[in-house]
Amino acid sequence: MISKRFARLFAAVITLATPIGAALAGHDEPSVTRQDWSFNGVLGKFDRAQLQRGYQVYSTVCANCHSTRLLSYHNLGQEGGPQFSKEAVEILASKVQVTDGPNEKGEMFQRPARPSDRFPPRFANEQLARLANNGALPPDLSVMAKARPAGPDYIYALLTGYKPAPADMKMTPGMYYNVAFPGHQIAMPPPLMDGVVPYTDGTKKTVDNYARDVSAYLMWAAEPKLEERHQVGVRIMLFLMVFAVIMFLAKRAVWSRMH
Amino acid sequence: MAHKSTYVPTSSFGKWIDARLPIPRLVYDQFGVFPMPRNLNYLWTFGGILTFMLAAQIATGIVLAMHYVPTAEGAFDSVEHIMRDVNWGWLLRYSHAVGASLFFLAAFIHTLRGLYYGSYKEPREVLWILGVLILLLMVATAFMGYSLVWGQMSFWAVTVITNLFSSLDSVVPGLGTKLVEWIWGGFSVGGPTLNRLYALHYLLPFVIAGVVVLHIWALHIPGSNNPAGVEVKSSRDVVPFHPYYTIKDGFAMVLFILLFAVLVFYAPNLLGHSDNYIPANPLVTPPHIVPEWYFLPFYAILRAIPSKLFGVIALVASIGILFFVPWLDTSKVRSTAYRPVYRWFFWAFVLTCFALGYLGSQAPEGWYLILGRVFTFYYFAFFLVVMPVLGRIEKLRALPDSIADSMSRGKKRTAKPAKQLEAV
Numbered sequence: 001m002i003s004k005r006f007a008r009l010f011a012a013v014i015t016l017a018t019p020i021g022a023a024l025a026g027h028d029e030p031s032v033t034r035q036d037w038s039f040n041g042v043l044g045k046f047d048r049a050q051l052q053r054g055y056q057v058y059s060t061v062c063a064n065c066h067s068t069r070l071l072s073y074h075n076l077g078q079e080g081g082p083q084f085s086k087e088a089v090e091i092l093a094s095k096v097q098v099t100d101g102p103n104e105k106g107e108m109f110q111r112p113a114r115p116s117d118r119f120p121p122r123f124a125n126e127q128l129a130r131l132a133n134n135g136a137l138p139p140d141l142s143v144m145a146k147a148r149p150a151g152p153d154y155i156y157a158l159l160t161g162y163k164p165a166p167a168d169m170k171m172t173p174g175m176y177y178n179v180a181f182p183g184h185q186i187a188m189p190p191p192l193m194d195g196v197v198p199y200t201d202g203t204k205k206t207v208d209n210y211a212r213d214v215s216a217y218l219m220w221a222a223e224p225k226l227e228e229r230h231q232v233g234v235r236i237m238l239f240l241m242v243f244a245v246i247m248f249l250a251k252r253a254v255w256s257r258m259h
Numbered sequence: 260m261a262h263k264s265t266y267v268p269t270s271s272f273g274k275w276i277d278a279r280l281p282i283p284r285l286v287y288d289q290f291g292v293f294p295m296p297r298n299l300n301y302l303w304t305f306g307g308i309l310t311f312m313l314a315a316q317i318a319t320g321i322v323l324a325m326h327y328v329p330t331a332e333g334a335f336d337s338v339e340h341i342m343r344d345v346n347w348g349w350l351l352r353y354s355h356a357v358g359a360s361l362f363f364l365a366a367f368i369h370t371l372r373g374l375y376y377g378s379y380k381e382p383r384e385v386l387w388i389l390g391v392l393i394l395l396l397m398v399a400t401a402f403m404g405y406s407l408v409w410g411q412m413s414f415w416a417v418t419v420i421t422n423l424f425s426s427l428d429s430v431v432p433g434l435g436t437k438l439v440e441w442i443w444g445g446f447s448v449g450g451p452t453l454n455r456l457y458a459l460h461y462l463l464p465f466v467i468a469g470v471v472v473l474h475i476w477a478l479h480i481p482g483s484n485n486p487a488g489v490e491v492k493s494s495r496d497v498v499p500f501h502p503y504y505t506i507k508d509g510f511a512m513v514l515f516i517l518l519f520a521v522l523v524f525y526a527p528n529l530l531g532h533s534d535n536y537i538p539a540n541p542l543v544t545p546p547h548i549v550p551e552w553y554f555l556p557f558y559a560i561l562r563a564i565p566s567k568l569f570g571v572i573a574l575v576a577s578i579g580i581l582f583f584v585p586w587l588d589t590s591k592v593r594s595t596a597y598r599p600v601y602r603w604f605f606w607a608f609v610l611t612c613f614a615l616g617y618l619g620s621q622a623p624e625g626w627y628l629i630l631g632r633v634f635t636f637y638y639f640a641f642f643l644v645v646m647p648v649l650g651r652i653e654k655l656r657a658l659p660d661s662i663a664d665s666m667s668r669g670k671k672r673t674a675k676p677a678k679q680l681e682a683v
Contacts, residue, residue, distance in 0.1 A: 042525065070339050139537075143339065146528060147536035222536075225342065225349040232350070233524025240517045247510040254506045258297065258498060 031179045032150045032157040035212070039219060042234060045227050046220050049201060051082035054217025057197050057210045059092075062141065065133060065188075067121045070142035071221055074115040080227035081220055089115050096120060134174050136187030145215070145222035152219040154180060159211035162190040264288050289479055294497035295504050296485035298662050302376075303483065303504075304511030305369040311512055312362040313471065317464050319355040320404075327407065329457035331450035334409035335538040353527040354519075359401050360530045361519050363553035366394060367612075374584070375605060377593025378484040384585040386477040389470055391581040396467045398554070398578065403460040405551060409453060410535030415548045417456070418448050423561075426568040447541060487665035488594030489658055496662035547622060555619030556612050560638065562623040563631040573635065580642050587642055589650030597656040601649050608641045 038047040055076065058068070073093035076084045084092065094112040098120045101108035113120070122138070123129035130137055145151040157180035165177035165184075175185040192207045199205050203213075220226070266284040268277045277284055326345050328337035341348035370390070373379055379387035406417045421442050427435035444451030482491060491497055498504075522529065530552055534545050550558050560577045564570035580587075595602050611634045618631045659665035 070336070070343065075343075143536045147533055149533050151533070229349060229353075229524055229527075233520065236520050236524065237517070240513060240520055244510070244513045244517060247506070247513050251506045251510045254502045258503070 031161065032154050034150075035153050035156055035215075037152060037216060037219070039216070039226055039230075042230065042237075044230055046080065046082075046216065048083050049203075050213050050216045051220050052084065053197075053199060053201070053203060053209075054213040054215070054220075055082050055084075055092075056199070057192075057214040058141075058217055059095075060197050061191050061210075062214065063119075063122065065122060065129075065138040066141045067123075067138075068119045068141045068221055069121060070140075071119050072115070073113055073117055073119070075224060077115070078224065081224055082217070086115075093117060134187060138188070141218055141221065143222045145219040147222075151222070152215040155218055156211050156215040158186075159192055159214070160208060262288070262294060265292060289500075290505075291499065291501045293479065293500040294482065294491065294494075295500050296483055296487075296491055296496060296662050297498045297503075298485050298487060298666050299483065299504070299507075300486055301507075301511055302368065302372040303485075304508045305365050305372065306478075307508035308365045308512050308515045309362070309369060310471065311516075312358060312365055313464070313467060316355060316358050316362060317468070319351045319358065320461075320464065322351055323355055324461060327457075329407070329454050331409065331453055331539070334407060334453060338408055350523070353523045355404075356531060357519065357522045357527060359404060360551070360553065361515070361522070362397065363401065365515070366397060367553070370394065370581070371609065373484075374608075375595045376484055376486060377488055377588065377590070377595070379585045380484075380588065380593050381585070382481045383477075383484060386474065386481070387585055388582055389474040389477055391578065393467055393470050393474060394581070395578055396463055396470065398557075400460060400463040400467065401551070401553070403456040403463070406453065406456045407460060408535055409539045411537040411539060411543070411545050412532045412535040412548070414448060414539035414541065415545055416550055417452065419548055421448065421452070423567075423571045423574070426571050429568050449541075484593060485662060486594060486596065487659055487662055488592055488597065489660075489662060489665065492661045493663075549620055552616065552620075555617075556615035556638075557619070559615040559619035559623075559631050560635045562619075563628070563635040573639075577638065580639065584642065584646070587646040589647050590653065590655075591650075592655055592658060597658055598649075598653055599656060600653045601645070604641060604645045604649065607637065611637050611641070 038045060038050065073089055073096075076082050076092060077086055077089040093115050096113040096119075097110045098113045098117050099108050100111050103109055123132065126137060145155060148154045150157075158178060161178045161180035163177055163179055165171050169177065169184070171177060172185055175187055176189055177184055178186045192210045194207055195205045197205065197210055199209075203209055223229075264284060264287075266277075266281075266287040268274045268283065273283060276282070323341060326337060326341045326348065328334060338352065341352050343349075345351070373387060373390065402416070402420065406413045421439055424438045424442065425435035427438060429435075440446060442452070442455075443449065444455060485491075532549065532551075549555070557574055557577050561570045561574040564573050590598060590601065592598065595605050614630070614634045615638065618627055618634065621627045623631060659668055
């Protein structure tokens, strides 16, 4: 009787924790729908080709304004990520100029990035970033996929959420209407257009694909150990389930001695 | 319960150490043959689970501390460094963060179990008080630990909570402000604040461990309470701790770790707030500052009171009142199972805690505020009115003569319908 009550209490805790978690996640969360990501689920993995395309979208479009300061170029070749080859990582890095120094003359200088370099900041400081972006600050994208409720779903919804503003909505000049953005007015101009990123693997060059690929890429950027976590998790869960059965049988055997 | 030692050292080393520092005797007496009521249900396994959680938090925490940088500039990035570059860093950090949540889940169940079965009643008052002290220390430790991430929620939670002390300004003008500046180590929450929170976050778990030792000591003098709430009367009522409860606690612990693992590996950020992945920014206030889920009921109580000072007093009292429960409850019996009326009030109290938890996550406006006040009222009325009054007037169900009797009674009750079936 007591254990039943306990089970009920426990169930109540779990069912209540979910809406509380959802409530915690934020209030103004308009029109973000769950997407069917390859990394969802117990054995979910990133889609390598998708991450590679996502990096392409990131580097040709997003990186014009946004930084990803927590990533290094060598991360692009790591297991569980886009897994570009060693040579590809070196080439991708070398396309970017980073500031190094001071040299023996005491001067800072520009050089092509190496795989060990962090992704460089897009703007020298916040003031410059705001100046270049109509007063708005493009946020760093390193952990963006974890820094918003519904993470990658939100990023996808945002990138595909630009619509003409409803007639009754007063828009602030220089702002854009977006169905996914809290408050619906966003300073970022629609960043994606069909065809702007030249995919070479046959994937259709549509806004929808760009948005989906770059959202997956940003999820990897925020959670580079996701695959490892899922893989270790499965093994630990299986072990614990077997262990639990053994413990249950042992418990029953020990207690049956008592009369 | 305290019992005569029956330990007989066999080896020569055993005899040698027994005459000098009798740790084997202590382990044998207290964890081997220690007599336990035989009718404990699974709610009694949470003591062991909590001990495990404390050890797990300390173990993961010490390794995290080796990589963490307690400065305003370095804290957020060092956490991400742990997630990205430290071997198994993601596992350590997610285990520590989820572990804090599950530590509280277990502590709340453990506390409610004590409340339901009257485990605070004579002769276990000191045991209970030490438990409440541990809960308070846990609250302080968890709050400080959450601040170390130095995300937006960390920063603003510290700002809101430390600012509570400024309510003392309404008692002695200037006192609160001075106190808050002293806590901050400056004129706002900043690097010095983070540094001292880190130092204390590292210290308090060891204080908790010390009080846990006292808690277990105080437990082993009268022995465990039990679901029937009647004292142990004969050897028929007890079984030795090992193997009966080592195996039962062990089984429950594996199930608990299973839940822990599901969260760590498949929903590590479910119980956290996404805003805490935005680096702390003193210039931008998040639209809704909410604490971790385990603080939400207390947060709702704080915000239900219109005056800041009395809100803070209510907040402190919401846990502090537990210290007085052994004397607030006037009932002669321990177990709520034998208190047919009190039982309803007890479950209403549990419901109140859930309701306050939900309300704590919502903005305190309109109906939410009114409901927050209603539930806050009941939260305190449960302790201050129901416990003292109902204990005197309630008609009790008949208590069993002994633990063994309570168990055979339970068997008889379930056996009856079976007999009727046979008759049919």
